[in-house]
Amino acid sequence: MQSAIENTLDIEQIRRDFPVLDQTVNGRPLVYFDNAATNQKPLPVIHALTRYYEGYNANIHRGIHHLAEQATAAFEASRRAVQSFLNAKHWEEIIFTYGTTDGINLVAQTYGRRFLGKGDEIIISTMEHHSNIVPWQMLCEERGCILKVIPVDDNGELILEEYEKLLSERTKFVSVVHVSNSLGTINPVKTIIDLAHGVGAVVLIDGAQASSHLELDVQALDTDFYVFSAHKLYGPTGMGVLYGKKEILDAMPPYRGGGEMIKEVTFEKTTYNDLPYKFEAGTPNIADVVAVKTALEYMAGLGKENIAAHEHDLLQYATEQLSELEGLRIIGQAKHKIGVISWVMDGIHHQDTGVILDQQGIAVRTGHHCCQPLMQRFGITGTTRASFAVYNTKDEVDRLVTGLRRVQKMML
Amino acid sequence: MTINEKQDEIIEEFDLFEDQLDKTQYIIDLGKKLPPMPESARTDQNRIMGCQSKVWVDAELKGDRLHFYGDSEPTAQISKGLVSLLIRVLSGEKPEDIANADLYFIPRVGMGNLITSLRSGGLASMVERMKAFGRAYAQQTVTVQDPSNA
Ligand SMILES: Cc1ncc(COP(=O)(O)O)c(C=O)c1O
Numbered sequence: 001m002q003s004a005i006e007n008t009l010d011i012e013q014i015r016r017d018f019p020v021l022d023q024t025v026n027g028r029p030l031v032y033f034d035n036a037a038t039n040q041k042p043l044p045v046i047h048a049l050t051r052y053y054e055g056y057n058a059n060i061h062r063g064i065h066h067l068a069e070q071a072t073a074a075f076e077a078s079r080r081a082v083q084s085f086l087n088a089k090h091w092e093e094i095i096f097t098y099g100t101t102d103g104i105n106l107v108a109q110t111y112g113r114r115f116l117g118k119g120d121e122i123i124i125s126t127m128e129h130h131s132n133i134v135p136w137q138m139l140c141e142e143r144g145c146i147l148k149v150i151p152v153d154d155n156g157e158l159i160l161e162e163y164e165k166l167l168s169e170r171t172k173f174v175s176v177v178h179v180s181n182s183l184g185t186i187n188p189v190k191t192i193i194d195l196a197h198g199v200g201a202v203v204l205i206d207g208a209q210a211s212s213h214l215e216l217d218v219q220a221l222d223t224d225f226y227v228f229s230a231h232k233l234y235g236p237t238g239m240g241v242l243y244g245k246k247e248i249l250d251a252m253p254p255y256r257g258g259g260e261m262i263k264e265v266t267f268e269k270t271t272y273n274d275l276p277y278k279f280e281a282g283t284p285n286i287a288d289v290v291a292v293k294t295a296l297e298y299m300a301g302l303g304k305e306n307i308a309a310h311e312h313d314l315l316q317y318a319t320e321q322l323s324e325l326e327g328l329r330i331i332g333q334a335k336h337k338i339g340v341i342s343w344v345m346d347g348i349h350h351q352d353t354g355v356i357l358d359q360q361g362i363a364v365r366t367g368h369h370c371c372q373p374l375m376q377r378f379g380i381t382g383t384t385r386a387s388f389a390v391y392n393t394k395d396e397v398d399r400l401v402t403g404l405r406r407v408q409k410m411m412l
Numbered sequence: 413m414t415i416n417e418k419q420d421e422i423i424e425e426f427d428l429f430e431d432q433l434d435k436t437q438y439i440i441d442l443g444k445k446l447p448p449m450p451e452s453a454r455t456d457q458n459r460i461m462g463c464q465s466k467v468w469v470d471a472e473l474k475g476d477r478l479h480f481y482g483d484s485e486p487t488a489q490i491s492k493g494l495v496s497l498l499i500r501v502l503s504g505e506k507p508e509d510i511a512n513a514d515l516y517f518i519p520r521v522g523m524g525n526l527i528t529s530l531r532s533g534g535l536a537s538m539v540e541r542m543k544a545f546g547r548a549y550a551q552q553t554v555t556v557q558d559p560s561n562a
Contacts (some may be wrong), residue, residue: 351555410436
């Protein structure tokens with residue numbers, strides 16, 4: 001039995017790992033296509049959480065008792081697991097955060113405040129999530145930096161020639177998304193990073209959508225920072241990772257004060273702890289950090305390339321099927337995409353589409369996907385988006401197509 | 413018909429449908445029948461905030477009765493249908509009755525799922541706006557005479 005699953009995934013078997021999928025919504029079996037927002041959690045991850053709370057819940061690093069040692073060991077084992085997931089050179093380069101947004105804010109508020117000043121230019125792109133726009137706007141306002149934006153073409157790809165034109169000695173920071181959450185576009189981040197380094201800029205890559213779909217290697221990318229959220233890779237919510245190159249992290253001042261981030265506190269002066277603890281103030285999300293190791297193991301068990309291949313099949317199939325619907329226009333036709341498909345339909349509001357699909361048990365996302373500037377670029381207020389995970393099937397895509405035909409029948 | 417009689421009528425109509433989709437279809441069809449609102453009334457002032465799609469509501473006092481007009485952007489047909497249902501219930505009633513109305517038909521017709529799907533609380537905002545009109549005009553009728561009636 002086991003050997004049969006070697007290369008091609010047994011999706012029916014995998015679905016049994018995700019109890020939440022086994023339910024009806026509005027009288028119909030649930031189809032969950034909102035994976036780009038957050039994906040579902042497999043039993044091993046759920047069990048890791050309960051095992052922690054049932055077995056060894058304790059605060060880490062401080063206690064000398066047995067449970068505290070166990071919890072600390074599990075917590076730090078997770079850090080090593082993330083290190084190898086990203087192929088980071090040093091374990092101290094892995095900072096636990098509350099998610100992608102938190103990681104970007106950390107960098108903007110510490111690196112940004114310390115090293116960026118009046119007239120310095122920060123480059124982002126038109127397809128950024130608000131999480132990778134607003135922290136930089138806040139910084140620009142505070143420090144007098146200037147925000148520049150890489151445009152996007154009609155296919156939903158970054159226009160690299162325009163990016164090159166934006167780059168200059170004034171460019172001090174570049175922060176772009178690895179994979180677009182609303183279009184699915186996979187950006188050529190290696191090129192983006194190399195070009196930025198060419199002018200001496202520091203780079204952050206928002207890996208929120210990339211982390212569960214693409215092989216990651218921060219050393220090969222040579223990125224200065226990389227951020228992602230565990231909840232988008234079959235792990236728990238409220239837990240994320242900031243990777244940063246050690247020498248840069250060392251130079252950055254701490255972010256929040258208190259807890260494990262200090263070495264010694266007197267009322268005259270506080271000395272800060274070493275990496276990574278310098279950036280991990282207060283009691284962290286211990287159970288969730290512990291469980292992320294399980295999530296990474298789960299993905300590794302299936303094989304990330306197998307997951308990617310399956311999702312790619314679904315994307316191709318869905319693209320073909322949806323293209324046959326009259327009046328439907330896919331937004332985002334990049335050559336390299338992950339399993340995200342976004343569309344608009346003539347005469348039908350995306351919100352109405354979402355409601356009527358939900359009534360048929362199909363969960364999609366509608367709206368601007370926290371990418372309002374990108375929607376403005378395409379002259380729309382939002383899209384309907386289906387995004388795939390390993391447990392989705394072609395049958396479910398068929399249900400989506402049938403559901404959309406029903407929407408059209410009702411509306412038009 | 414009183415507000416409550418109209419609500420009861422709507423509940424009866426919706427009871428004919430077993431399926432949520434059929435109810436939604438009915439709401440959409442009601443929306444399609446709603447007379448369009450003049451462009452000039454689609455002002456920012458009349459726009460209901462909290463709707464993901466654009467929705468406008470306006471009111472006019474005729475005699476002692478308040479009449480409502482509403483519309484949505486053309487593609488937002490469910491919102492338009494919901495507006496038309498609210499207009500059917502509240503339009504042509506006395507401002508104080510509108511201000512005090514208990515809109516029990518909303519949970520009773522089983523639109524719950526529809527309403528939570530319109531997450532942003534659009535429907536609640538519509539109801540709130542219409543009641544606010546009711547309150548405003550209820551106070552006004554005590555003090556001022558409608559000049560068009562004089
Ligand atoms: C590309 C991208 N960046 C950032 C975020 C924010 O992630 P989080 O809400 O986990 O901080 C998301 C989540 O939707 C995303 O897709």
